[in-house]
Amino acid sequence: MNTKLNKSDWTILSIIFILNTLFGCIDYYKEGNKLIEYLVDFPSSILFTIVIILVFIQRIVPAFLVHKKAYFLFAISSLVLLTFFGTIDNIFGRLSAGSNLNSITNIFTFIQKGLYNATDMVGLPLGILLIKKFYEGQQQLVETQKIQKENELKLLRSQIDPHFLFNNLNTLDSLIDTNPIKAKEYINRLSLIYRYLIKTKDAEVMELANEIEFAKNYIFLIKTRFADDYEFTIEENIALVDKFIPTGSILTLLENVVKHNKTDGTNAIKTTLTINEGWLIITNSKSKTKSTNESFGTGLDNLKARYKLLSDEKIQIHNMDTKFEIFIPIIELSS
Structure with missing residues (x-):
């Protein structure tokens, strides 16, 4: 109530x-x-x-x-x-x-x-x-039941999303010939991502530490696929123990960066993920060139709706001239 x-x-x-x-x-x-x-x-x-x-x-x-x-x-x-x-x-x-x-x-x-x-x-x-x-x-x-069911369906679809899989298989194909050692690492990270999606498909919230580890694997795929087009920094300013966020939140935010920003070939899209007391903040530089990549996951609108049911705090979005910033509340569950 x-x-x-x-x-x-x-x-x-x-x-x-x-x-x-x-x-x-x-x-x-x-x-x-x-x-x-x-x-x-x-x-x-x-x-x-x-x-x-x-x-x-x-x-x-x-x-x-x-x-x-x-x-x-x-x-x-x-x-x-x-x-x-x-x-x-x-x-x-x-x-x-x-x-x-x-x-x-x-x-x-x-x-x-x-x-x-x-x-x-x-x-x-x-x-x-x-x-x-x-x-x-x-x-x-x-x-809540409606949104949860939608989330489950979207997460299940994301696990077999042909565009996501096709893009990563293309990257993997090129790595096998040029860098076999990195290709093995790529396969390992990709399998960890799919395993995480399957394991957490029914979870409404997930420990922040687990979401960060998942994000690191996803960032590895982005960096491998796009080389120097994207730069990522993770700043952990607080302990992650007993901190939670909606499952897949960071994935949604990282997808948002890649989906809406494409480098001009000169300047990389710089993204910083900052964890402060009460908030997880993702800030990225903006580009005028739009990416044609399709994203998978829940999407910002769905993430906003989930937060209405999980927290009194709301997602804050700051769309500025040169950067885009999203604040999502960190949830501390009551015992």
Whole structure:
């Protein structure tokens, strides 16, 4: 469940608060309540309701349901939250009505009423929000399944892509005659690439270290095939332990470089892969000559869609005059 309130969530809450305030004012008018009660009771009730909803959705649910499945702690935390703010709201109500807190004869009953009061305040808006979040989660689940299936099909097709295979066989054919030792290395790297694609076809995310090793094999093929047309540098500024990215992400980004940039024969296309805290960045120089190479893999649009389901962070793309830069978030999975 997405634990952040979006624009439509706040719109729904605003409508509920306006209606509740309107009906509440009618009841206060019939009961002859004082002006100070209007000015204190309704704003405080709205404020406490918002606080309860935010704490419940953004703190309690992720902490005890999403990650730990601690249902008992979830129930206790929810009751404490409701009781605390409901009691505070009751205190505000008594003070605005001119009642003295010393007149409270039974603290237990007063606190119990606070729980009932908070339940009454939060019940409708929180219920509507949770139903909305559930519906959005179901839509997201369907979209996830659809995208995952598309990814599997594209990755399977990439393993037998005739253009990819044909180009590499041509390169291999020339190496066998000119450089047999390098030809053996080329065959080894090519087999590692296909083995990796087959092994990871069902994995949504993969360890960054594995993706980097895969990228090195793919870069070897590019460098062998195109000689000095492309230059690659990998800068690892952080440890790669417990860091993940969507499977095939680096492949997609490297393909994007080769697909959209072809050297003019004078200046090589320089690409730097930088791993910083939280981000993997690929920066490449741009050429005006377009490559005719066909790419295989998921594509940038598909990678963006996968990230919407895996991370709160979004892919950042900076298309400048002389260089093209893509930031993809590094994912740290919760235990």
